[in-house]
Amino acid sequence: MKTLRTFATALLVTLSIGAFAATETRAENLAMDYTVKTFVDAISFGKVKNLGAVLDNDFKYTITRNNEICNYGKREWLDFMKSCENVEQNCSTEYKIIEQNQSQSIIKVSMKYQGFTKVNLVNMANTSAGWKITNISTSITQ
Numbered sequence: 001m002k003t004l005r006t007f008a009t010a011l012l013v014t015l016s017i018g019a020f021a022a023t024e025t026r027a028e029n030l031a032m033d034y035t036v037k038t039f040v041d042a043i044s045f046g047k048v049k050n051l052g053a054v055l056d057n058d059f060k061y062t063i064t065r066n067n068e069i070c071n072y073g074k075r076e077w078l079d080f081m082k083s084c085e086n087v088e089q090n091c092s093t094e095y096k097i098i099e100q101n102q103s104q105s106i107i108k109v110s111m112k113y114q115g116f117t118k119v120n121l122v123n124m125a126n127t128s129a130g131w132k133i134t135n136i137s138t139s140i141t142q
Helices: 002-029 032-045 074-083
Strands: 055-065 068-073 092-100 104-113 116-127 130-141
Touching (some): 032 104, 032 130, 055 074, 068 074
Parallel strands (some): 055 130
Antiparallel strands (some): 055 068, 092 104, 104 116
16 A cells, blocks of 8 residues: 555656646747747758747748749748758858837847848747747848
8 A cells, every 4th residue: 555655646746747847848938039049940950840839820921032022921931941951051140139028029130141141030929829920021131
């Protein structure tokens, strides 16, 4: 009987710690910092595993190429990013918060290559499911 109690106590402690860790991970995934780092890891290092989870369902990606503006939805952009999985860019990437309040944020992510810079303006919204990327506008400067 004592062995059964010890086993039951050990099982209860293990389940409690597991539930606490899962709750902590979910809360961490709702944070703005997590969303930004997930995006930067995807575009810089090809780590796209969790990228879909930080994109809003109505996500829109816009890039200016020469004088043409190209727009893509969530599925198209995710498919493109998955084709670049584990491809590390030969650039230095940095980001800074341009504007932030409790419900929205604009982040500037600069990818500096030799000879040009790719600038991503990332719009984020604080939703009931955490911070989500709603729009990315990309331009390339010499």
